[in-house]
Amino acid sequence: MRRTARMLTGTALAAVAAGLAAAPASAAGSSLEVYPSAALPGGQVTVNTKECGDRGSAAGDASAVGxxxxxxxxxxxxxxxxxxxxxxxxxxxGTYEIVAKCATGGRQVTGDLVVTLSTAHEQVQPRGSVKTGVGGALGPDPVQTAAGVAALAVAAAGGTWLLHRRARGDGI
Structure with missing residues (x-):
């Protein structure tokens, strides 16, 4: 029981310490939300913030990315x-800092935009073969593939026939 209590207390203290360490970073002006956070060149980006008040406006600057x-x-x-x-x-x-300055109060908020050459959702299918040093019976040649399948079928039929004879007591 004591060991469990110590583990839970240690975990709780670690969580509180992590929360306190993260608090100054968010208060430092990094509350500009960037959607999507990763964009392709030529893509449209939307930014928003709550830091300028209910009906506030801001002047944004994305000159870091051009x-x-x-x-x-x-x-x-x-x-x-x-x-x-x-x-x-x-x-x-690369990663670029986007900046916005509130019209009232002059508060400055920032957010990061990552410019990539491919989207995270796009999957690239592998092509080609892997040189492992181990040969393979099946290759891209359809004649070899058919011969391999035929050899397996003959072996399976022969094995089944021999097992059937043995089960009947005919011997091999």
Missing amino acids: AGPFTLAPSTHEGDAIGQFRVPPSAQP
Whole structure:
């Protein structure tokens, strides 16, 4: 019982410490949400923040990625200020800081945009063969494949016939 209590207490303390360590990072002005967080060159990106107040607006800057300034306008969606920009087709892969400055109060918020050359959902199918040093009976040649299947069928039929004779007591 004591051991379980110590483990639970240690886990709880670790969780509280992690929460306290993360608190200053979010208070440091990194509350600009970027959707999608990873985009292709030429793709449309939406940013939003709640930090400018219910009906607040902001001036956005995506010049780090080469998109330049854009505006965040008040939205009816939970008091967010929302804006959009397009990633330039010439953008290079990497992580870029997007900045917005609230019109009232001058608070600055930031968020990260990752520019990639392929989407995370896109899967690349492997092609070719792997050189393992172990030979294989089946190859891309349909004649060899048919011969292998025929040899397996003959072996299976012969084995079945021999087992059947043995079960009847005829001998081999």
